[in-house]
Structures are given as C-alpha cells and as structure tokens.
Amino acid sequence: MDDERSPRSAGPPLPGDVGRQRLSDRAVAYWRIGTAIVALPLAIAATVAAVASGAPGGLATTIVVVAWVAAAAAIALLPPIRRRRWWYAIGEEEVDLHHGLVIVTRTVVPMVRVQHVDLHRGPLSSQMRLAEIELHTAAGSVRIPALDRDEAERIRLRVATLARIPDDL
Structure with missing residues (x-):
C-alpha cells in the first residue's frame, strides 16, 4: 500500500508529490x-x-x-478537517488533486485533456474573496474549491496557457 505522503514508487513524480498547495485559510x-x-x-x-x-x-x-x-x-x-485533507498541484503536464477523509480521491488531469477552464464565484464566496476553478475534459470535470480569488484567476490563466486554451475575454 502506498503512503499518500510519499511519491509514487513507479514512474516520474506527479506535481503533488513535490509541490502541493493548500486551499485558502478562509475555506x-x-x-x-x-x-x-x-x-x-x-x-x-x-x-x-x-x-x-x-x-x-x-x-x-x-x-x-x-x-x-x-x-x-x-x-x-x-x-x-476538510481543508487539511484538500491539496492541489499544477504542473507543466498535469493537474494533481487530492481530497477526502473516508473516501480519499486523488485525480490527475493531463493538460492535453483540458478543454476549458471555468472560474466560479457565488454570493458567499464573492463576499469572502474566494473562487472555485473547474477544469473540463471530454470525460467530465473536476473542481478546486475555496481558492483565494487572485490565486484562482492565476490558476485559470496558467492552466489555460498550459492546455493551450485561447482566452477570449
């Protein structure tokens, strides 16, 4: 059984094996x-x-x-507890997400599979200066919740650039 805190035993390391980021303290x-x-x-x-x-x-x-x-x-x-168990890492080739307490999910999304990136802000998250990123692929989507608004915008732009998604805004 692999320890979730150690790098994978086979293959190159994923971004989350070395460069984990936490969600905002305001989460x-x-x-x-x-x-x-x-x-x-x-x-x-x-x-x-x-x-x-x-x-x-x-x-x-x-x-x-x-x-x-x-x-x-x-x-x-x-x-x-939810905040402590949530981390993400944005690499050149993939996005690595980890969350969960009882059911732990680690998702790796290759950049070449990302079709578009959304940034979501609702009334409460806007009031708290938070936003959520949603990465869409042909197979579905994944979200990174409760990010600082500025950090969410940086991630959106970085993923869009790495995934070669045009920014029409």
Whole structure:
C-alpha cells in the first residue's frame, strides 16, 4: 500500500508529490457558513418533528440532542478537517488533486485533456474573496474549491496557457 505522503514508487513524480498547495485559510469559515445554512434548518426541523410527533419524552429528547450535536459537529469539526485533507498541484503536464477523509480521491488531469477552464464565484464566496476553478475534459470535470480569488484567476490563466486554451475575454 502506498503512503499518500510519499511519491509514487513507479514512474516520474506527479506535481503533488513535490509541490502541493493548500486551499485558502478562509475555506474553513466559508464551509462553516455553508454547512450552517443546511445543518441548522435540519436541526430545527428535527426538533419540531420530534416535539410535534408526540414521541415519548426520552425519545424526543434523544432525537433533538442528536440533531443538534450532529449539526454542531458538522459546523465546527468538518470544515477544518476538510481543508487539511484538500491539496492541489499544477504542473507543466498535469493537474494533481487530492481530497477526502473516508473516501480519499486523488485525480490527475493531463493538460492535453483540458478543454476549458471555468472560474466560479457565488454570493458567499464573492463576499469572502474566494473562487472555485473547474477544469473540463471530454470525460467530465473536476473542481478546486475555496481558492483565494487572485490565486484562482492565476490558476485559470496558467492552466489555460498550459492546455493551450485561447482566452477570449
């Protein structure tokens, strides 16, 4: 079994074996807010459902406590872990991505396969000066989330140049 921190045992090293980059420090706050937008209404709904269902007191209390503890854990604990587990590397020949905690995914996208590059910013990410890059190939797309806006623009331009994609903007 290969250690995820060591270079591959066969073949030339990938960009991520030597030049890993982390996501923005603001990714944690961004993901916490995004998680809270989903988790808090779910915890409220679970509370209302438990109370309105007429479940016995102990069961209703357990449902409410579990819902709020799960929401708090998802908001407080998961975003920093998610950021620590996410890295990317942009090389001359490929883009190397790694993410995941339980299911770990490492994706290598050859530059010659990149058809176009998108930069995404939503209302929350714009407010936090973050952006996301999406690399499109014939087989699908991959994303690098929660990048500093300036870094995302640099990556977009670099990948477009290396992949020989014309910049019509």
